[in-house]
Amino acid sequence: MDSADVYKNYFSVFRDIIREMHSHKDIDDVLSMGVRKTAGVLQAQGAAVQLFDQSSQKFELRAAWGMDECYFSNGLETSKRLQQLVHKNEKSHFIRDIHNASELTSAQQAWDAGIRLILELPLALDTQVLGVMRIFLTKERQFSNDELDFVLTVSEQFACVVGRVQCIEIIEAQYDHLAKYTEKMSSLGRMAAGIAHEINNPLAGILLYSSNLIKKVPDMSPLKEGLDIIMSETTRCKGIIQGLLEFARDREPEKVVTDINLIVKKSLQILKNEFHIRHIIVEQDLGDSMLVFLDENQIEQVLVNIFLNAIQAIDKNGTISIKTSTNNKRDELKIEISDSGCGIDNNQIDKIFDPFFSTKAKGTGLGLAVSYGIINNHQGNIRVDSQPGQGTSFTITLPLLSQVAEKQDRRF
Numbered sequence: 001m002d003s004a005d006v007y008k009n010y011f012s013v014f015r016d017i018i019r020e021m022h023s024h025k026d027i028d029d030v031l032s033m034g035v036r037k038t039a040g041v042l043q044a045q046g047a048a049v050q051l052f053d054q055s056s057q058k059f060e061l062r063a064a065w066g067m068d069e070c071y072f073s074n075g076l077e078t079s080k081r082l083q084q085l086v087h088k089n090e091k092s093h094f095i096r097d098i099h100n101a102s103e104l105t106s107a108q109q110a111w112d113a114g115i116r117l118i119l120e121l122p123l124a125l126d127t128q129v130l131g132v133m134r135i136f137l138t139k140e141r142q143f144s145n146d147e148l149d150f151v152l153t154v155s156e157q158f159a160c161v162v163g164r165v166q167c168i169e170i171i172e173a174q175y176d177h178l179a180k181y182t183e184k185m186s187s188l189g190r191m192a193a194g195i196a197h198e199i200n201n202p203l204a205g206i207l208l209y210s211s212n213l214i215k216k217v218p219d220m221s222p223l224k225e226g227l228d229i230i231m232s233e234t235t236r237c238k239g240i241i242q243g244l245l246e247f248a249r250d251r252e253p254e255k256v257v258t259d260i261n262l263i264v265k266k267s268l269q270i271l272k273n274e275f276h277i278r279h280i281i282v283e284q285d286l287g288d289s290m291l292v293f294l295d296e297n298q299i300e301q302v303l304v305n306i307f308l309n310a311i312q313a314i315d316k317n318g319t320i321s322i323k324t325s326t327n328n329k330r331d332e333l334k335i336e337i338s339d340s341g342c343g344i345d346n347n348q349i350d351k352i353f354d355p356f357f358s359t360k361a362k363g364t365g366l367g368l369a370v371s372y373g374i375i376n377n378h379q380g381n382i383r384v385d386s387q388p389g390q391g392t393s394f395t396i397t398l399p400l401l402s403q404v405a406e407k408q409d410r411r412f
């Protein structure tokens, strides 16, 4: 074959791979076709692609042509070795001493099958190793620069398509999670509203009758203690129902123009005694006056919920810091509340905004669910970061007044 034919071959294989990549086919189809054509054009015995699977932390064989599965090592060693190659910016690696190749799980079998040279190409985006392509040859030979250029370009295209597909998979998984979460929240909301209404009236009746009874029972009566318990437990149930109604009500915020720092100060004032009794230091770093358009009562409720959780996480002797700031574009306000409390376990952090999730003996698990709904209704965002044993930090973002005004202008 003269060099013009060789180039024509490279070009046609490359064109096939690109066409396959853009035809939205399954990633395995793209890889299978790619390894078959690449092996063909290089007159190799076979070729294969393994991709790194995050959940199993192993290299899984995804496409192979001309070679048996037993030649592909997938252990931790492979991962470390490829990582080192990528860090050293080595885009290709030849395995020439097949007999003693520690890179292979079945070196002897590869030798017996006639393999004398293996070309390895890590599939990487920046420094992240996504997988590896291997080309198996039956003759020990040198690769020309053109050949190497060709396989490198193929491997780079593979890395791009794998990266893109993984990115889409992550977005789809997040979207699914969000869709399920929203569905769960709305059906829970409807159910909660129904239950809360049904229970609220009988509870009021129990409270009324027990408080009447307790007035008639002498202090020394053995009935007193029981009645006290009935009253305190019924009051607790009313609190839970109140929270449920709040959660289910989903009312539109009654917005006014106000300064966020005033709401922060008011919320801190409400809990002033609690901070004092528990020796909790409150550090404030409030930015210049920041005008917002929001429901003061609702945002105050959110802040009090978060402060109360922080107080409970600290219990005694600790620090809560609160910072308000705007972003560079001055279209968004940020409220950061951090505490030096017990922190949240990694396996619980995804659940804390779920209604009724609570790790406290007397918790309702509604504080953060309600807060999440309120911030959402204000076109804002609430996020949590936590280090178990060290502390937790909540970040709320809300649109600033100019941004709100602009959005409303656009609507009319």
Ligand SMILES: Nc1ncnc2c1ncn2[C@@H]1O[C@H](COP(=O)(O)OP(=O)(O)O)[C@@H](O)[C@H]1O
Pocket (backbone or CB within 6 Å): 305, 309, 310, 313, 339, 341, 342, 343, 344, 352, 357, 358, 359, 360, 362, 363, 364, 365, 366, 367, 368, 369, 392
């Ligand atoms: N600052 C915090 N530090 C540690 N854990 C927290 C913090 N805030 C919330 N949590 C966790 O989230 C759960 C849910 O909080 P919340 O919805 O307010 O319900 P509740 O306070 O009634 O338990 C809490 O039970 C706790 O486990």
Ligand SMILES: [Mg+2]
Pocket (backbone or CB within 6 Å): 305, 308, 309, 367, 368
């Ligand atoms: Mg709470």
